[in-house]
Amino acid sequence: MRTSRAPQASPASRTARRTRRTRRYGAAGAAVLSLALALTLGTQATAVPGPPDAAGGPASAAPDTGIRQYEVTGVRGAPERSALAATGTAIDEVLHGSVLISADAAEAERLRALGYELAPLPAAAAGSGDVQAAAPSDYHTYESMRAVVDAAVARHPDLVSSQVIGRSHEGRDIIAVKVSADVAVDEDEPEILFTHNQHAREHLTVEMALYTLEELTSGYGSDARITRLLDTREIWLIPSVNPDGKTYDTESGAFRSWRKNRQPNAGSSAIGTDLNRNWDYMWGCCGGSSGSASSATYRGAAPESGPETRVVADFVRSRVVGGEQQITAHIDFHTYGELILWPYGYTYADTAPGLTADDRDAFAAVGRAMAASNGYTPQQSSDLYITDGSIGDWMWAEEGIFSYTFEMYPRSASGGGFYPPGSVIDRETARNREAVLILLENADCMYRSIGKEAQYCS
Template identity: 50%
Template sequence: MRSSRRLRSLLAVPAALALALAGLAAPSAASAPGPETAGQYVVTGPRTGQQRSQVARTGAAINAVRAGGVEVSAIPSEVRAIRRLGFAVRPAPVQTANPSAAPSTAATSYHTFAEMRQEVDSVVAAHPAIARQFVVGKSYQGRDIVGVKISDNVATDENEPEVMIIANIHARERLTAEQALDYIGQLTTGYGSNSRITNLVNSREIYVMPMVNPDGQVYDMTSDTQPGRMWRKNRQPNPTSTGTDLNRNFAYKWGCCGGSSGNGSSETYRGTGPESATETKVLADFVRSRVVGGKQQLGMFLDIHSDAELVLWPFGYTYSNTVPGSMSADEEAAHRTIGRELAGTNGFAPEQSSDLYITDGTTDDYTWGQQRIFSFTFELAGGSFYPAPSAIAGEVQRSREALLRLTDYADCPYRAIGKQSQYCA
């Protein structure tokens, strides 16, 4: 996730918090430092994007922006670095169990990986004329990274505008997979009865991938501590610990700007090199595969995160709105105008990614910066990474209209600024 401007219920896993607090003591000089464990903290003081970027530069993952401070996942060395910046750090209050659901329900009301596969199988079986399952590749631990292609002539690669939507790149952000599955259902059940949806399916090729970090999702969900492990990364071993932040591992401005960490224990560990994480390379290979006849077919990309109620657009690595050769004034205006329109439908806040804090090696910086696919990130709501099961339906409902509008713009995003004749003739 990126961050939030609204007050949040604070999250923490008790076991991880205890380990993190214990780890605040300096390591013995006689022993080599081992892997550090992340805990959940509230940092008081950062109020501007630049100050939040200072916090992010330590490697801490910013979970939410609150009035007067930020909530972070951080390992002990990062906590010490944040304090050296002059900011106060305190443990986040422990999240209590949702009284409306038993602990087992809190962990299983969201789709498990196996249940997601079953749901995809069912949708494809029920709508074979417009829905086709595909496997884009394997995760580090060998799980299929699956998607659903939706189009009228679904078995044919037609010359139609394409849309790519991914979710659950951060394991603990479970609501994102529910949003992706809901959109698959919205398109397939609405086809033939809803003229707007029918027209979109007939004129687009839409690729939806509900769980692109399946190993991390399975690990986060199979926990004795409810509602989850607060796991963010994938499960690929690294030189000092486990996992790479897939949303810091893409091959555009990788590790360039203080928006990720080189520490394997960090929540924002960027990997040993661009696309060093198995899942990142799988996704990037798919994006590259959509270059047909020298032209990128994908016209729109969306990465769904939680839980900050935001619509974001590139770039994350720089505060500049325009970048010569990378983001022209018209390209920025089209991104900004579409972003604001989408946010107007779901009540989220629209802004350029770096307005929050600097990041590098991210999905939408890559898809736009290297591939020139108009790119957005949704940060869903819900109040935590694990909203109560009763909240799922209402939260995914909020972004249904935004997803339809995003899909519609795939043919010519410059329509948003009235320049379709100049760019899309």
């Protein structure tokens, strides 16, 4: 049992610290697949079908916000997509030769004035009828999510604990759920973190957290693989990083297609910070976020200015014990696009300061193994377009954590976008079971996937 915590190591010592940690954990674990899948372009988010566009065609819209979805034509490669993203526009979906975006009328006109060609998305492409959630009641609310967690703690007190790690802007608890054999003991084992719901409208990710919790607890003692993992790992789940945004997106009884948190911005009537552009690594460096408070990708007034970002970052920093970060691997769940992404997002380069060729190869090998299990597309984050201030880049560069972003179902807007029907929740969360287990099994030595266990993890 650990009895003390040491302060966070300096940036200069992170590489050495990472090597020490992987050596300590590397004695056990199974080899992973390193199947290469063909890289294809995918999506990152979208909106919901709604009333006709002002030009007369159908478009995607949220009734309370006036947000519609448009296709922007003539945007082909990653540099052109990055240039569009640099205007402060949130790219929803990447197609061949175009992209989909969500925008209100003012944003659409601003982009047209910049020379972009926008066409309202046909309703059939945006998802309708039986491919779209009927109502927010298809998903757990923040309150019902808390009830599920509390019930799991009550049923499995030796396996599950829950703690409030901080509060949102509006005062809601942000909770971290720990799952491990002898859960009350802080053991010297690899720790794995799963975060969900940074973006408010991505409710399927909360369902993913609850699925994982149920699968781990129900499998302990009956499933040899899960039992072995819980005996040798400490697993953390943060089911909702953005509880205010989640609540706002659904509390009216209709989806609002809300992305950001609900924090006011000084000097502006615009609300909210994009939490996944608010992390303290390469914040605002590279055109991958917006400095405008009205933008969907507004990066905030400063790194970690979003209280929710700071809560999670402080929790991660608190897991530095004896000078070493105990969290070794991480997935941040988003919707949609069926992608598995790894750092860096701020640069197109495969390697960059703090990310060696071996690091990149280990990221890719485990990422491709996970993708082989769920059918997602594995690729470096910036293959889509440049982002900065993202959680994955921060986790790796600042804390030495192998961090992946999963973009869950659907693959395209035709599957329901942000709001697929409740009938697919069980199927699409279970679809990631094997990928989660692959990461858990490799968390003690990610370099095993490239045959370098002896070098890094002996």
